Amino acid sequence: MGMATVAFFAPAAAGHVNPTLGLAAELVRRGHRVTYATTGTYAERVAETGAEVVPVTSTWEGGGDADIPQFHGRELVRAMDVLLKETKSMLAQLHDTERPDVVVHDGTMGWWGRILARRWQVPSVETWPNLVSNEHWAMSQKYTTFNPLSPAFLLMAVRLSRFLKKQGAEGMQAFMSGDAAVVRLVTLPRAFQYAGETFTDRYEFVGPLINERNYQGGWAPAGKGGLPVLLVSLGTAYNDRPEFYRTVLGSAADRPWQVVLAVGGADLDALGPVPANVEVHRQVPQLAVLRHARAFVTHAGMGSTMEGLHFEVPLVAIPQMAEQRANADRIAELGLGAVLPPEGITADALWTAVERVAGDERIRERLAWMRGEMTAAGGAPAAADAVERALGN
Incomplete structure (x- = not known):
């Protein structure tokens, strides 16, 4: 396999950057060119993998991870709002990035990676650093409550759908679950996932991608x-x-x-x-x-x-x-x-x-x-x- 350019995108949060570092390091070791768009907070650990840092600033930098809301329950509407703002900011900063051969991006929050892969017409691989959901098991069944008919959510859904349409992306449901990705890499073993055996169709449980963090x-x-x-x-x-x-x-x-x-x-x-x-x-x-x-x-x-x-x-x-x-x-x-x-x-x-x-x-x-x-x-x-x-x- 010849050398390819692999572009990584992940939200500025330790729980989303750290799980990708082992993969970035392994791709560099195999002779690929890896670029990784990240903020100053994470630049050093990304550079240690051998990837080229593409500097960006985050709309939620400075507040620490606690300002990043949860993607379920009552927090969902605020989370979508915060993420839409971050996505617009990232797309503005990354619009003249050169086209890579493949995009690797966070599946839970890396919306800009999803949009850029589509814009560039290149395959995307998603990293999912937490439990994943399907019709057999979902966070919302037991751990969170969420009302899909609340006016705030419906308004947010309209805003997001309008934005996605402008980006030429798929519908909101398909977009948020990463249906367009070639594969979703879940960074835990299948044995840890609830109902793990029911996740087929482009879910690959690769386990944690631990990278020495010198x-x-x-x-x-x-x-x-x-x-x-x-x-x-x-x-x-x-x-x-x-x-x-x-x-x-x-x-x-x-x-x-x-x-x-x-x-x-x-x-x-x-x-x-x-x-x-x-x-x-x-x-x-x-x-x-x-x-x-x-x-x-x-x-x-x-x-x-x-x-x-x-x-x-x-x-x-x-x-x-x-x-x-x-x-x-x-x-x-x-x-x-x-x-x-x-x-x-x-x-x-x-x-x-x-x-x-x-x-x-x-x-x-x-x-x-x-x-x-x-x-x-x-x-x-x-x-x-x-x-x-x-x-x-």
């Missing part, structure tokens, strides 16, 4: 033969939980654990004293810490969930919103860890869950099984094969 720096546990490592992180978006961090800090001192706590943008002075066996960071090199971790307290975002499972680390899930609740329930259902309700977590409940998952033989077996499923899914090489097949179409 830009984050390394990490090593304190001392030789020291305490078991506990990573505590609520991710990049819904992590403003000072009372939870205070619970961790206030109760860690007399526990036989080395705790690595990521607190995002929390006010460090308001968190109280830090015990000797705890290190507090705004962000941690998550992969480097997970390599050593005995347990992982996580918000159960899909990126973090997959990274924890990749290293066979038992999970204690504290979901912060609907999508994470679905992930957390699946973690419990598959025997990969425990789930705690996010409201009013006590030190007792937290440490009991941590000790339980860390010492549970059955969980260890289930983690080894899931790791096997991930390996079988094929990861970055399987994803790159799919992109190369799309080039041949």
Whole structure:
């Protein structure tokens, strides 16, 4: 296969950029030219893959991931509005980009990738970094409520349909579900997806595309033969939980654990004293810490969930919103860890869950099984094969 130009587009959010990095790196390794349109926040990690950064600015930059609304339930109308604005801004910035041979773009929010692929008349491959939906299983069945007849939604649907028509794109339903893509790469193993066996027709479950993130720096546990490592992180978006961090800090001192706590943008002075066996960071090199971790307290975002499972680390899930609740329930259902309700977590409940998952033989077996499923899914090489097949179409 000759060298091709592959253009990547993803929204400016860690949960959408990180899952694509392993694929970008693999395509570069195979001799393709990869361009990746992204913001300053993500430029370094993209450049590390060998891709050429195409600088863009985002309408939601600066607010952090928390400003990116959820794509279901009551948030759906606001999400569509925010995304329509972002799409128009991205199209304006990218309109004179050279035509690539294939487009790889985020399936949940990368609307501009979908529109550009159509405009350029080139095949597109979509990356879906979370649970996907069909008639057998959907987020909306259990986790979110949404009224398709609400005036706000109907008005938004009209606006979006009008915009898509102007772009020459397909109807709203087909557009939003990515029906025009050659293949949808879902970056989790089929075994983790609810009703996974029912997703046929252009869904390929390639598992997580983990890429060494050297830009984050390394990490090593304190001392030789020291305490078991506990990573505590609520991710990049819904992590403003000072009372939870205070619970961790206030109760860690007399526990036989080395705790690595990521607190995002929390006010460090308001968190109280830090015990000797705890290190507090705004962000941690998550992969480097997970390599050593005995347990992982996580918000159960899909990126973090997959990274924890990749290293066979038992999970204690504290979901912060609907999508994470679905992930957390699946973690419990598959025997990969425990789930705690996010409201009013006590030190007792937290440490009991941590000790339980860390010492549970059955969980260890289930983690080894899931790791096997991930390996079988094929990861970055399987994803790159799919992109190369799309080039041949």
